[in-house]
Amino acid sequence: MNDQDETAPPRTPTAVRPGESPSRRSFLRKVAGGTAGLAAAPALLSGTSRPALAGPADPANLPPNNPPWTTTAGYGVVEYPYGMPSPYEANVVRRNVDWLTADRIASISFTPLADLSGIITPNGVCFERHHGGCADxxxxxxxxxxxxxxxxxxxxxxxxxxxxxxxxxxxxLECPANGGMEWKGAQMTRLQYTHGMIHCCEWTGVPLSVLLDECGVKPGAKWILAEGADAAGNHRSIPMDKALDDALVAWGQNGERLRREQGYPIRLFLPGYEGNMSVKWLRRLEVGDKPWHSREETSRYTDLMADGKARKFTFMQEANSVITFPCPEKPIRQGPGLYHVSGLAWSGRGKIRRVDFSADGGNTWTPARLNEPVLSKCLTRFEIPWTWDGKDAFLQCRAIDETGYVQPSLPQLRAVRGTNSIYHKNSIYTWHVLPGGEVENVQIS
Amino acid sequence: MNDQDETAPPRTPTAVRPGESPSRRSFLRKVAGGTAGLAAAPALLSGTSRPALAGPADPANLPPNNPPWTTTAGYGVVEYPYGMPSPYEANVVRRNVDWLTADRIASISFTPLADLSGIITPNGVCFERHHGGCADxxxxxxxxxxxxxxxxxxxxxxxxxxxxxxxxxxxxLECPANGGMEWKGAQMTRLQYTHGMIHCCEWTGVPLSVLLDECGVKPGAKWILAEGADAAGNHRSIPMDKALDDALVAWGQNGERLRREQGYPIRLFLPGYEGNMSVKWLRRLEVGDKPWHSREETSRYTDLMADGKARKFTFMQEANSVITFPCPEKPIRQGPGLYHVSGLAWSGRGKIRRVDFSADGGNTWTPARLNEPVLSKCLTRFEIPWTWDGKDAFLQCRAIDETGYVQPSLPQLRAVRGTNSIYHKNSIYTWHVLPGGEVENVQIS
Incomplete structure (x- = not known):
């Protein structure tokens, strides 16, 4: 990827429409090889077919004799009381885009999804959004x-x-603005920017229900105001049923105390709800009988519909998914052949039941393998073998959650929601694999 | 904790024996309050009893008005492309003990278990052991x-x-020497040193069975030599059945690429087996029909029995557990009353079925709550409410795994294994809570 991408505005749409070039028909022809690859997939996984993925044990394939780390003692255990990644991984970092917010302090950084494996996001690269800078x-x-x-x-x-x-x-935890820049048709040039406002961690804390029980909630109480101690004083109205269900007052993140960017020393955590409600730097919870209609739930974090009216209190992060390999930052560099497409799926309503993969822009679908354990309101890693024939391919994935909800296409979502929104865009993405192996974010309409 | 502990040799044993002081009888009298607390536990968890755990909403309890983070914008998203913990958590780091190994380079550092929550160990504080320094x-x-x-x-x-x-x-992943300094009776003064040679991460890689299938294993092959590319060239013999079961050639650790200390760019990973076999910086796998009897499986990583003979190829990390709160580094600082004892259990043979807790040195046991999900060959977090009466208490936990194996007491383990060993000491520990709330590592014999 070109580093200039980081500060460049998004490209104008590259839409693929049936009847135009590439036509749906030529399109299907092009991916015939991909379909064949899918058919062969189970056999490949069980090892009955062996693509040439590695060279023979020929000395010519070996690295230079005796690289220094084989002959010289390495660094010692006392040098890194708190360790850092290898310098060779220095590009795996959060990034922001200068043009997205008015301010670089109170802004957004994005998780480098293309470089991550599994479902845990390491604390050092978890996306962050703050409205008054990061409190210390x-x-x-x-x-x-x-x-x-x-x-x-x-x-x-x-x-x-x-x-x-x-x-x-x-x-x-996902910002509801994830992918929101594309409602009207702009297209981001990195997976980090299309889907990077999400992370997945192990959160430790006391159930909010326990604290509320300690205080004794009065009859008639229906809402709770959660307020942060940062300079922006972010505050949101939380429904009492969520507070009594699975809400946490959390201090632990992936085993250690919360990072400052994540609300150290404590944050609210509302599994499956839009990230802004999981108020960071939590200092106050006020129990009441109606919502407070704060700035962040009226002028922001509402869904402006086609008729000009705004939907409020749309808290749920619906089922969503994305392919992380190949993707714009991770093109195919080894030519035609067998690859294992990998990606992530999630739903704010519970567990992922199935993820479908398409190599022909959504005409045919094949279920991917889900990596265990599949947990509720958690990222689920999926993988599926796919043989690339070296021609144009249009890769998609769609998530189905345990409620039976099917992730919609962008046209389906726009038919219901219009194009005024910023938030809650969970439509299917298309990665266009070009003959050279590069990958572009395109729209199929 | 006193920082001098880090370089001090371990204390001599503080053993508690029936009939001596404190006698088993006075001992039982002392913990009567603790037993009462356990009986009340379910009610406390469901909120029907409310200890005074917090002050009233009195302005006198509030912090100084308007601390700076509420009035001034914090730092910006571009300042930490790769984030670090809060400076207030600077003491949550790996530590080593100078006297344990001949060399500070090729040595051991320990995971700060007392400060961690949940089951994930953040990559920055995962214990490390290397024999030729850390390769880069x-x-x-x-x-x-x-x-x-x-x-x-x-x-x-x-x-x-x-x-x-x-x-x-x-x-x-656990070093088989975890706790090994105590076989003969020495007692370490920190949880970090008694149990800190363990970590728990999400590992991503290709199943070794897939790679072996790619190469085609010849009939009669029974063992595999795994060799690292570090200066020590650590090499171990791996049974073929383990290689074909759940062994990984791993490149991912908690979502990102392996840390250098963990074998970047690839390591072998053998779930449940002693850590030294999960060869880091993996460069070579040789398939053969018998073990190689390398240095690390003959003069080291064998179990010297009472009769002077050494058991070889004792790979399994049997069921083990430890209380992480309270513990020597985390004494009880708020006086008598209700606390939630927390700890970790694990077994190399599969899932933890149950963890029992005792506040009277093993006379009476009560099952603790296991935090979901309970995964195979994975840390399991447990928690149990306990009311401390402010007197001496002798806290223990014991793990039972899905095979029915019960974690032994130290006398039980010594009866079978003698006291010559260094490795595979998985006996029950006793934390002695002193009347002031301080916690000591003691032995009950």
Missing amino acids: INPDEHRLMIHGMVDRPLIFTMDELTRFPSVSRIHF | INPDEHRLMIHGMVDRPLIFTMDELTRFPSVSRIHF
């Missing part, structure tokens, strides 16, 4: 107050909070 | 050769390896 809080001076319609308003120190019973859960 | 390999110059009793000896580049089908699995 001294945990000894931090408090959480719970008040409003409760029998016993309480203030908790960190020591008090971590004394409660805790649970650990692996969940994704 | 250029992945473009690295190759994996598979040869010996195969039809097609092959050499793989990294691009070729990552083109194979891959899986991701969450597994622990």
